Structures are given as C-alpha cells and as structure tokens.
Amino acid sequence: MEDPWQKAYDFAVTVARKAGEVIRKAGESEIKVSTKSSTVDLVTKTDERVEKIIIGSLKEEFGEGTHCFIGEESVAKGEPCILTHKPTWIIDPVDGTTNFVHGFPFVAVSIAFAVNKQLEFGVIYSCLEDKMYKARNGKGAYCDDELIQVSDVKDINKSIIISEHGTDRSPEKVKKIFSTMQKILCIPVHGLRGSGTAATNMCLVATGAVEAFFEIGIHCWDIAAGAVIVKEAGGVLLDVDGGPFDLMSRRMVSANNEVIARRIIKEIEIFSAERDDDMCEIQLE
Numbered sequence: 001m002e003d004p005w006q007k008a009y010d011f012a013v014t015v016a017r018k019a020g021e022v023i024r025k026a027g028e029s030e031i032k033v034s035t036k037s038s039t040v041d042l043v044t045k046t047d048e049r050v051e052k053i054i055i056g057s058l059k060e061e062f063g064e065g066t067h068c069f070i071g072e073e074s075v076a077k078g079e080p081c082i083l084t085h086k087p088t089w090i091i092d093p094v095d096g097t098t099n100f101v102h103g104f105p106f107v108a109v110s111i112a113f114a115v116n117k118q119l120e121f122g123v124i125y126s127c128l129e130d131k132m133y134k135a136r137n138g139k140g141a142y143c144d145d146e147l148i149q150v151s152d153v154k155d156i157n158k159s160i161i162i163s164e165h166g167t168d169r170s171p172e173k174v175k176k177i178f179s180t181m182q183k184i185l186c187i188p189v190h191g192l193r194g195s196g197t198a199a200t201n202m203c204l205v206a207t208g209a210v211e212a213f214f215e216i217g218i219h220c221w222d223i224a225a226g227a228v229i230v231k232e233a234g235g236v237l238l239d240v241d242g243g244p245f246d247l248m249s250r251r252m253v254s255a256n257n258e259v260i261a262r263r264i265i266k267e268i269e270i271f272s273a274e275r276d277d278d279m280c281e282i283q284l285e
C-alpha cells in the first residue's frame with residue numbers, strides 16, 4: 001500500500017540536514033544570547049534563523065493552508081501551540097541551545113510530524129556528531145540507516161539514567177529535581193547522565209546507550225521526534241505519574257522497557273509545569 005507520508009518523511013531528513021549545516025557554520029554574532037522570561041532559557045539568532053529556514057522550506061514544499069506548524073521560536077513569539085487533527089509539523093530548530101552557546105558538543109535539530117494527533121514520524125539530526133536518527137510509525141528506528149534498538153537491561157541496578165535540570169531555577173522545583181536524582185542514584189544505578197538536549201537523550205535511549213531519560217518541564221518540540229524514535233526502537237513512553245504519555249503535558253519518562261520506567265517513576269517527585277496547549281488562549285478546534 002502506498003505510504004501517504006513518504007515524501008514528507010524524506011523531505012524532513014533533507015531539511016534537518018540543511019538546518020544542521022547552518023548551525024555548524026554559525027558565526028560569533030549568531031551565537032549571541034538573549035534570555036526568555038525569568039528562566040535561563042537561552043535563545044540565539046541561530047535558533048530563529050534555523051526555524052525560519054525549516055518552516056519556510058516545509059511551507060514551500062507542502063503549502064501553508066493544509067499543514068500546521070508548531071515551532072519553538074514561533075510559539076515564543078505568540079503563535080498557537082495546539083495540536084489539531086490536521087497534518088502538523090513539530091519543530092525544535094536548535095535543541096540544546098545552552099550547549100550551542102557554550103560549545104558543549106551536543107546540539108540537535110528535531111522535526112516530528114503528526115496527523116490526527118498521532119505522531120507519524122520523527123527525525124533528529126545530532127548535527128555536531130553528524131548522526132541522523134529517524135523513525136516512522138511501525139517501521140523501526142534508524143541511526144544513519146542502521147537499525148537501532150533499546151537495551152535489554154531489566155535490572156535497574158545495571159542501568160544508566162538520564163535526567164536534566166531544565167531552565168526553571170525556582171528553588172522549590174530545583175530541590176525536587178535534585179531530590180529525585182539523589183533517590184535514583186542511590187537505588188543504586190550505574191550512573192546518571194545528561195547531554196543537555198532532550199532530543200539527543202531520547203536517541204541515547206533508542207540506541208541502548210542508556211536505559212531511560214525523564215524530565216518535567218520539557219516542551220512538545222523537544223520530545224515529539226524522540227518519542228517516535230524511542231517507540232520504534234522498542235522502548236516505552238509514560239507520564240511521570242505512570243499514566244499514558246501525553247505530548248503536550250511537558251513531562252515524560254522514556255525507557256527501554258516498562259520495568260525500568262516504572263521503577264524510576266516510583267522515585268520521581270512531581271512538580272507542576274503548565275501544559276504546552278494551555279500556553280495559548282485561542283483554541284482552534
């Protein structure tokens with residue numbers, strides 16, 4: 001049967017590579033930082049420029065009317081962040097902006113595509129490592145055309161777990177984040193890690209380099225592509241309270257299997273994060 005989204009998938013890979021080249025070549029002035037709101041959420045000219053390139057290319061190829069776009073920088077400028085039944089591109093032009101600014105070598109372009117509120121495919125280009133991760137619903141996950149698979153570790157004591165601190169520095173949230181990390185470290189696990197980009201972290205789960213990655217406070221554009229890649233590599237996605245994964249909830253556990261995911265969930269101290277789709281006042285559907 002003909003796949004209606006094959007062209008979109010191939011195009012996403014091409015656009016992600018093109019965006020990654022722009023990031024790699026960014027000059028001094030394009031790395032200059034401004035800070036969003038009261039957090040330490042950094043943004044550079046490159047974030048904005050790359051998002052324009054990606055959305056511009058997609059609009060040119062697929063038309064503005066039929067496809068919708070949720071992009072980190074567009075939402076920051078007031079565009080709606082609502083997932084409707086329409087074909088929707090979910091884009092993080094530079095995942096790991098803080099890394100990018102500091103020259104810490106993990107920066108990713110993340111592009112996902114959803115139809116009828118279901119994720120159809122995800123593409124993550126880890127542009128400084130030059131690794132292209134991609135997955136389509138029901139068709140497996142790949143890194144540079146090689147099939148990837150999550151680890152088969154079921155014993156939490158033999159695991160490496162990734163967690164991030166996010167960008168919110170309110171003391172009560174930071175306290176909960178570190179308390180959770182302490183509890184997980186002392187289970188004990190082999191180690192705790194963090195690459196500074198949710199997209200790359202999810203690729204590390206998908207390749208079996210780590211057993212799990214969880215975070216509260218991430219956004220749909222950080223994790224949409226990674227969600228398809230983890231699932232297609234044989235992993236699981238859950239909410240931090242053990243319920244079903246919700247892309248717009250700003251919280252997620254991704255893991256190699258449910259045993260590991262649920263063991264971590266037991267230790268997570270949950271704090272509130274405003275939903276992505278509550279950030280917008282206009283409801284489109």
Ligand SMILES: O=P(O)(O)O[C@H]1[C@H](O)[C@@H](O)[C@H](O)[C@H](O)[C@@H]1O
Pocket residue numbers: 041042072092094095096097098164165166167196197198199215217218222
């Ligand atoms: O803002 P960008 O796109 O760089 O993304 C975020 C990361 O992906 C998070 O895991 C991470 O914890 C931070 O919140 C970071 O901001």
Ligand SMILES: [Mg+2]
Pocket residue numbers: 092094095096198221222
């Ligand atoms: Mg991001």
